[in-house]
Amino acid sequence: MAEDEINYASVVFKSNKNPPSDDKKEEETVCDEVKVQHKTSEQSADTKEFSQDSDKKDEETVYDEVKVQHKTSEQSADTKGFSQDSDKIHEETRRPHCQCLACCLGILCVILLSGIIAMMVHLALKQTCDASELKQLKDNLTALLDVKDNLTNRNQQLSSENEELNRNYSNLQVQYENLTQAYSVLERNITNLTAQNQELESQRDNLTQQIKDMETKWKDDNVTRAQWSIDQYCPKDNNGRTCEACQQQWYNNQSSCYAVNNAERSNQKTWEEAREDCRGKNSDLAVIVNEAQKKFTTDNSWKQAGISGYWIGLKVEDGRWKWVDGTNLTNDLWIEPPVNGRCATSLQSQGWKSVNCADKNAWICGKKPLSV
Incomplete structure (x- = not known):
């Protein structure tokens, strides 16, 4: 064209x-x-x-x-x-x-x-896309809200844990301070105990030395006591030594030796004091086991001015009359019924009497004789 x-x-x-x-x-x-x-x-x-x-x-x-x-x-x-x-x-x-x-x-x-x-078409596609995007955004928003809730809960949990840790830290701090103070006290105690230990060691050394000295003295005393015993049981006379079953100034009766302490009123003792005096003489208050010994001690419990009786080794314990060697009185007719806090005395022509153990009286000691 x-x-x-x-x-x-x-x-x-x-x-x-x-x-x-x-x-x-x-x-x-x-x-x-x-x-x-x-x-x-x-x-x-x-x-x-x-x-x-x-x-x-x-x-x-x-x-x-x-x-x-x-x-x-x-x-x-x-x-x-x-x-x-x-x-x-x-x-x-x-x-x-x-x-x-x-x-x-x-x-x-x-x-x-x-x-x-x-x-x-573009608007329709855009609307569809917008709807899909809106749904996606809603889903994302829901997910983000869930994440936010989880994070909020986690934050609260961590806050609680943090508070708990702070409380624990405070408690541990207090415990640490207490332990520090206790450690200081222990250090002072250790120092004191060390000093005490040294002092005790020094005392131990002194006691050891004293024991050695006492052993030496005891040996010397044994020799002296042996010599004393020999002199007491085997006194010298013109014909030499003649040994007896009981030492000088003690009375022998059957299987016992008796010492009568007729002290003046100012020197009289309670039952416990009298027993201690007898123990100092390697004896104890007299124990009577039969009628013959009872008669012997009664006959030698002399009546003197200022003496109301002589303590013997009989005392009420747990509602019963008991001897100082732990045996029970076998003949209840010898003395009055037992009353707690009472002890027995013997007096010539009056027999045995139950008196208060805190009273002061003379006393009779007894022990086994020496085998000759």
Whole structure:
């Protein structure tokens, strides 16, 4: 298809004569579109082809500016003829121009419709995408809220643990201070105990030395005591030594030796004091086991001024009369019934009596005789 060429031309029509002044009119300029075909024989075919392929080819239009000068009533016939021809040409060129506009409008409508459809599709897709994204955001928000709740709970738990640790730390601090004080006390105690230990060691050494000294003295005393015993049990006389079963100033009766201590009232003792005196003589208060010994001690319990009785080794313990050797009194007729806190005394011609152990009296000591 041949391409159309459109050229612009400017045509001015003027009269040859000057019109009268009263017939003057303003000059008018008419601009018409003039489509000039290079080939007249192809006009109709080109027009159809233009309407079909208007989107493929661009038209080139040349606008001819036709400037018509209004003339006086004396306008020539040639000018009128040209005007009629110009209208005809204008009518012929206007038709394809309208077709072109209609085609352009159609294309614009199609483009607009396509744009609207594309926009609707885009909006629909965007709405779907937005809905999906909104759902995803909601899910993410829910997950984040769960995470927030978990973190809040964890934070509260950690806060509780922190408070518990702080309390434990405070308690441990107090315990540490207490232990530090206790350690200081123990150190002082160790120092004191060390000093005491040294003092005890010194005392031990002193006691050891005292024991050695006492052993030496005991040996010497044993020799002295042996010599004393020999002198007491075997006194010297003109014929040499004669040994007796009881030492001097002791009375022998059957299987016992008795010493009668008839002390004055100022030197008399309680039952316990009298027993201690007998123990100092390697004996004890007299123990009577039969009637013969009872008669002997009673007969030797002399009545003197200031003496109301002589202590013997009989005392009430746990509601019973007991001897100092732990045996019970076998004959309850010898003395009154037992009363706690009472001890027995013997007195010549009066027999045995139950008196308060705190009273002061004379006393009789007894021990076993020496085997000769």
